[in-house]
Amino acid sequence: MIMRKQEAPAAENELAKAVKESKAPAISRAAAVLRLLGKSDAPLGLQPISRELGLVPSTCLYVLRALTAEELVNFDPDTKRYSLAAGVLTLARGWLRRDEFNSVAQTPLDRLAQKFNVTMLGVEIFGIDHIIAVAVSQAGGGFQLATQVGSRFPALISATGRCIAAFGGHSEAQLEARFNTLRWEDPPSFTEWMEQVERTRTAGFGIDEGNYIGGVTVLAAPVWKAKGKPSHALVAIGLTAALQRAGLPALQAELVAAARGVTEQLGG
Amino acid sequence: MIMRKQEAPAAENELAKAVKESKAPAISRAAAVLRLLGKSDAPLGLQPISRELGLVPSTCLYVLRALTAEELVNFDPDTKRYSLAAGVLTLARGWLRRDEFNSVAQTPLDRLAQKFNVTMLGVEIFGIDHIIAVAVSQAGGGFQLATQVGSRFPALISATGRCIAAFGGHSEAQLEARFNTLRWEDPPSFTEWMEQVERTRTAGFGIDEGNYIGGVTVLAAPVWKAKGKPSHALVAIGLTAALQRAGLPALQAELVAAARGVTEQLGG
């Protein structure tokens, strides 16, 4: 009996390509396993992992064992389930310690969060594909948001997206293709959005008023590490109503000024 | 001409062993590279990396390329230097999101940090070898300490060490061997220390008064995820003088109570 594979799980195709093209395929597999375990809400057994990633179980087992030996993965011998281990935190700490943007941006983020009682993010931009929150500051203490560091978002979403569209040097065709994949709570039309992008270019900051999340306003100002495309952005997030009381124009001005300050400190 | 290798760098021997014994040696190499880049204060070129880890340059290059493709490593084409990339943050976020201890412990940590104006840590215990800070709370806002998540310490150091010695079920010979490798600012003798360990066993918490760091008092109370050895600990850190004013006995009692509460929530 001959059967064709019914459908390939999302992660499988990319991974297969990465494995083929790399001269160290085990590393691509390992990274895929780590990401899968990071996404999963519960520890996973060998089979679900290998199935989801399209890996041969025996190969997958060796990968998991190697990762366990490196303390990047935890193995529970009773349930035979795997999960991320605390070792990944140590790597993250190494990154935080050394990232220039992170150390330079933290102070202004804290200041603006305090002054305007908003949540502030510093994000790193990865082309037109996605952005990652690399620094967070939140008024009122609440430490739970610290875990948001490392969050990934589509590049073109919300206020940061308008900045990337405005300053990233991408063609309108590219932008539209990407734009159509986005999920908003209250989506703007592409032409509306392009107008806003145009305004972002002249104003020097992007604004999202309830598109991404209803009742929430997001501001973003680009930061340059070097000439060319912006490498990072400073982001302010607050309830639309509260922001209007706190003085939106003042926040806009200070956000842009802070982004310019960070850019200068980074030598951009 | 025949030459013997002069001396093996610290990391090299362990790595060589891990590579030999694993069925996925590329993963051990990748992990070693990531850790090296995490420790380094500046981006590194191919040669320094391969030299330090005892890897063949071409192999090392392939490892770095694979890690770069996975966005765990950044490559600067101008300087040809490698550094950690923000991808490691995303992994860490996956861990933080899902770790049971982390989510259960954060609230009591925040509460104690506020009430006694101390820095609170939640640490995960990795046998007699080392511990990793997995949660942090600090009074007075100061966000810079958030980057301390992921820090590694020797298991037997300071107050946590007394807990691990008291409840970990290790033999005195094991303990003494490890103890002798520790670095303290004001080292206790082994017999002094064993007395303190004994007291820790009866009191249910460990205390370090200026041994680890002069003028700083550290308290630690063990947390059990399952019967047997403690899996985590809650740690309070403060200036000795300030702690005495704030009421050390009260903090001790509340710390032990909090640890017991966390243990219960974890089903230990």
Next chain:
DNA sequence: GAATGATATTCAATATACAGAATGATTATG
């Protein structure tokens, strides 16, 4: 500015990591 040293990168032979089948171990089911 030529020459030297160091570095990154490609290339071809081979030791070995990996795929797939076979075996144990464990859990579900009638």
Next chain:
DNA sequence: CATAATCATTCTGTATATTGAATATCATTC
């Protein structure tokens, strides 16, 4: 409780990842 079904794990031949030498590229020194 027996039997099936699923899962984790060991085993073995082979495609290939790794190695070490060769080449290319860059920086440094005289």
